[in-house]
Amino acid sequence: MDQSIYYHTFQVSSKDCTKHKTIKLPNLLDHMQEAAWSNAIALGFSTIDLMENNITWVMNRMRTEIHRLPNHREEIRVETWPAAMDKYFTKRDFRVWGDHEELLVEATSNWLVMDISTRKLIAIPEYIKEAKFVVDRNNVYPISGKINYDSNLTTQSRNIKVSWFDIDINDHVNNIKYYQWILDSLSGDYLENHRLKKIDITFKHEGKYGDEFESKSYLDEAENCWFHTLDHKQSGVSHIVA
Structure with a gap:
């Protein structure tokens, strides 16, 4: 498999930044999701591909750990890959690298499949599981436990x-x-x-x-x-x- 499909590079622009010249977290997450989108397209299982079968991906949970937010004009490399899959969930991991191969951000996310017509969650179809696109790239530690709000x-x-x-x-x-x-x-x-x-x-x-x-x-x-x-x-x- 072409190693380049796991990477998305960009330079932090002024519109992405706070007054402190660091990227806003939602903007960084947006770039990370664009990387995931590109990777899914390359694998043949993007949202657009799934929509042809009246289904789509939906995110269920995401944990993001931030070591440092990128700075204005910094060259960033987002690495993302499908890391695991079971009957209902697929796990997608991310790492964001800055200058001099500095690890800036690590994240892991869980995704489900939704029937577009019924808006109900369904088991991952067999044709997706049979594609065997899950890889281990020193996977990020999985999410555990529940979040409870009082x-x-x-x-x-x-x-x-x-x-x-x-x-x-x-x-x-x-x-x-x-x-x-x-x-x-x-x-x-x-x-x-x-x-x-x-x-x-x-x-x-x-x-x-x-x-x-x-x-x-x-x-x-x-x-x-x-x-x-x-x-x-x-x-x-x-x-x-x-």
Whole structure:
């Protein structure tokens, strides 16, 4: 297999950056997903390919560990590959490399297959499993455990309404938007004075155009980390936890 299909390179542009000249996390994640898209196309199992059979990929969970965010004009190499597969899940891993082969970011993600007509999750079809495109490239440690949000501890909240521009090719909210919404729940002063080291997010339900959500969060002093949930305003159902 051509080794180049596992890599996506780019230079951090000014539009990607904060005023501190480092890339915004949602923008970096967007580049990582473009790498995943390119890899899936090369393997013949992209979202577009699956849509021909009335199915599509949906992300269920992603854990990202950040050693350092890339700087403006830094040349970045995103490495991504399908790392495991079982009856329902396929695991995709990422590493982001900076100048001088410095490891900047490691991430792992779990993906499911959804029937487009019914919007129901299904087992991974046999023809996908038979392709045997899973590889071991020093795989990232898998995700374990559940994220639990205690609504009684909520200290911050904000309201969100899904706009037309939040919707992606799968006709639901693109997962990058969720990252932005939960980080926006923190104050600007807090973001200015703290560095994000790790984010673990579970995607539980689709968000659709016009949906209204309440983004809620609290700081767990014992764990020294923030917990987040995005609750549907009408149903009260949590769509993501982090």
